Amino acid sequence: MRRGWAGRLAGAIFVSSACVFLILPTLIVVPMSFTSAEQLIFPPVGFSLRWYVNYATTNAWRLATLNSVLTATGSMVLATVLGTLAALAISRGRLPFRGGITTLFLFPMIVPSIVTAVAIYNTFAKLHLTDSVAGMILAHTILGLPFVVINVLAVLQKMDWRIVDAARSCGATPTRALFLVTLPAIMPGVLAGAVFAFVTSFDEVVVALFLSGTSAMTLPVQMWNGIRFEINPTVAAVSVILIVFATAVFAAITTLRRGTP
Numbered sequence: 001m002r003r004g005w006a007g008r009l010a011g012a013i014f015v016s017s018a019c020v021f022l023i024l025p026t027l028i029v030v031p032m033s034f035t036s037a038e039q040l041i042f043p044p045v046g047f048s049l050r051w052y053v054n055y056a057t058t059n060a061w062r063l064a065t066l067n068s069v070l071t072a073t074g075s076m077v078l079a080t081v082l083g084t085l086a087a088l089a090i091s092r093g094r095l096p097f098r099g100g101i102t103t104l105f106l107f108p109m110i111v112p113s114i115v116t117a118v119a120i121y122n123t124f125a126k127l128h129l130t131d132s133v134a135g136m137i138l139a140h141t142i143l144g145l146p147f148v149v150i151n152v153l154a155v156l157q158k159m160d161w162r163i164v165d166a167a168r169s170c171g172a173t174p175t176r177a178l179f180l181v182t183l184p185a186i187m188p189g190v191l192a193g194a195v196f197a198f199v200t201s202f203d204e205v206v207v208a209l210f211l212s213g214t215s216a217m218t219l220p221v222q223m224w225n226g227i228r229f230e231i232n233p234t235v236a237a238v239s240v241i242l243i244v245f246a247t248a249v250f251a252a253i254t255t256l257r258r259g260t261p
Helices: 002-032 050-057 059-092 098-110 113-126 133-158 162-169 174-203 206-211 219-230 234-258
Strands: none
Touching (some): 059 098, 059 219, 098 133, 133 206, 162 174, 174 234, 219 234
């Protein structure tokens, strides 16, 4: 009994220490964003909201935020629709080589980001889709698809398909059964995949560095440029905003997963 209690205590201490070690560098950004100094330094000097005001009033930061929101929203919609249809086809369709097709959809998660970025850039440059929000949306749709497919497939594996058969036996067409029975049943997985696709797009920087140019610069790219050329605490202020945003998003994902059948 004592050894078991001591082991659990040691495990809890180890896990807590590891979490602190991983989270502490991120939390250090918070006080740095409120500094009154002109550069990123720790410990911060004084207290000021000037860098949050600078983020809200600078055109470059506002345009980058708008581009990120447009890109993430557009790619989320496309990835959710295409990923849900793909998951339904893999789960219920009579497709040969299902395992291979599923792996193909997961390639953007497996292949290193730089390899994906080079491949997408070479293709999109020939199609004149670089330096545009439309090109960014299409590229980030590719990156978001795996998350939708994984989440929807997980829900489909637990779904009781007898409710769909019952709807069909009552006279529902395949389309009506899809929209009135199947989609409501798998909606937690669809929404979770959509949130992951949105966050993936909003946080992505490698592909965006290749495609954004000057007209479609996203917030992560603007932060990258800010670190390279300016090194002022505006980057820290934006980081804190994104930390709060990401925390809220993953809290929403946790809530959605609790509703998964």
